[in-house]
Amino acid sequence: MSFDNQVFVWLHLLVSLLLQPVTWGLFGLLALAVMDIGITLGERLGGLARWRRLALPEIERRARKRLDRADLIARVGPMLGLMGTLIPLGPGLAALGEGNVQILSVAMRVAFDTTVLGLLAGVIGFALGRLRRRWYDELLDELEAEGNQHATSLAQ
Incomplete structure (x- = not known):
């Protein structure tokens, strides 16, 4: 039994250490998304017209790179949000079991904010x-x- 308890203590410690990197990851993704909004507006307001002067492989390379970035934001954001939801719920529910509603309310607020x-x-x-x-x-x-x-026209 002692080994099992120690494993769970270490597991909880490891998971709780992830909350800060997950939160910073969310902030980083949001900053990337805001930057991408600006790039997209630039494309719409004339940037794509300038692409017409480029060779087709270069257009495809740029398009693929920008689409990959948007797809990364679309997929990783909700994953990090879910991690940020679940991580604080463990300590929050443990605090509820001890009757500490204050810690539970902070944990719930963090969980909803990251979601x-x-x-x-x-x-x-x-x-x-x-x-x-x-x-x-x-x-x-x-x-x-x-x-x-x-x-x-050349063929004629």
């Missing part, structure tokens, strides 16, 4: 990814149509 931050990051990443996919597909379709039109 909201994670979902916010996920929503931003998802929305940016969807918008960009549509814009990039339209740009590539237009460039392909122009290329076909150019090839047709």
